[in-house]
Amino acid sequence: MPASNENTKKQAVVGSRSAAEERAQSEAIFNSIGDGAIATDEFGKITRINPTALRILGYKEKEIIGKWFPSAVINVDENGVPLSLIDRPITRAFLTGATVSDRAYFQRKNGTRLAVSITVAPIIHNNRPIGAIEVFRDITLELKIDRMKSEFISLASHQLRTPLSAIKTYAHMLADGYMGEILPLQRRSLETIIGATDRMNELISTLLNITRIESGSIAIIPKTTNLVKLTEEVIKGLRHIANDKHIDVKLKYSAPAILKTDSLILKEVLSNLLSNALKYTPEQGSVTIKLTGRNQHLTISVHDTGFGIPKHSQQQIFTKFFRAPNVIKHETSGTGLGLYLVKGLVTRLGGKVWFESEENKGSTFYISLPK
């Protein structure tokens, strides 16, 4: 009896030593994480914070353990204005039940602001949320590089467009008789030059947008957007092409479509899709744009009665520089970048893009965006 008692006692001691070791190990792991890490409980109180986080924020451990996270670690925007609690990444992580990654600013203990990239996830134990783990890193240098990239892109855009402006302006002036009378044949040649410069301008815009997407320097500025009005503007801008080809463009919607998104970027996306629909639809055809909303998403569809996309080309339609062989036959101009750009921009807006198409019948492109 005593022996087995001894054994049980020994096992109990060994068992609890392993538990203590494991705890010590997991603490060592947590403390060794190279990025800042903060764990909170189900009441939002800080239960653990690692040395990197303390260093970055300028706190001592005892000042911050047990404190309510939203007031201990303050999230501000780039102007130093505190974010409303419901917009903070950690709140969003619990509202969605998913991991949330975002860029934000922390306010350090000394009041200065620091740009960080945050990833926060709910901690689930036995199927219940028991807290959150937030990991963050200083991205000051990354932001600086982003800014330099954007400035370079802006500058390159300006420098490429200036000589283009001169070409177009002088071609116009020649064609309009500013330099003396012009023969019809000469005028037509000048119009060719003007057309080419317009295409080059579009190409520059597209390339610049793509560079911006690929370098991640497209800033999304979400604003409350009236999708119906936006779409009407896009249609208005391309009306002259539709009229030239006698293509009927219709807009259909069941209810006012309002969502929070970057309206400039969405406008670019819609312009691209509508312009494609018009380009690849023969005369007397029709294009229908539909806006429908379900639950958390808004769906925009652009349907045309055009050339369609052959089955064997459908897989590649969103790839860079791809143009399906059947349209190259009918319409030689085109960069093959439009849909690549659309996909990049829609993804950046947090949405999805897909299509249905049948050769010689037409195509329908769909975009769904979160509200």
Place this chain on the structure above:
Amino acid sequence: MDHRTRLYDRVVRITHIYLGPAADRFIARQVQNHLGKEPEKLTVDDLVQLIDWIRVAVSLLTDDTEIVEEYVLQLQRLTYPEAEATGKRVSSDAG
């Protein structure tokens, strides 16, 4: 059908007291994100699961743990058998 709608409505009504006009959207999002269903189809079993998520989310909106617990208690009462059967809110005890 009617009974189920009432549960969601009751949850929103209670939430409205603590979160104000944002209550409807707050609860709807929770139901859709955590339970993957339409808010109107909220059942008592769902609510039990949801309360955990609501507690952690609301705990990040206020540090007043008493208020949070009061709110959670009100929601928990909706999951008691009498509440489900009669569709009436269980009256709160004194104090």
Place this chain on the structure above:
Amino acid sequence: MANVLIVEDDQDLNAAYTIILKKEGHDVESAFNGQEALKLLKKFNPELILLDLLMPIMGGLEFLQNYSLKEQHQDVKVLIFTNMENSPEVTEAYKLGAHRCIIKSWTAPQNLARVVDDALSTKATDSAA
């Protein structure tokens, strides 16, 4: 018809705009940067200024800061010429009193003449910002 000042560093464009606007009957003076423009303004009173933003020596924004448009020359319309749409510089220009912004690479001569006429016929306080 009106006094117009063109401030544009690209010589070809500067010449082109001058030709176009002179043909419309306007009295045109031109400068290649902000500093030259300020000098010209001592003797020339324009009703409208076509202002490029990106110029050497003194750019469009610095020019506007020195020109104190809001205080002394409220009736003068300033049209910003740029290729950088949606840039912070354009927003800043509006704040300094610019009336409208034109994208250079998309403006054909007839459009330029029309835009200038539009601007001259509206009141200075109707800014398009």
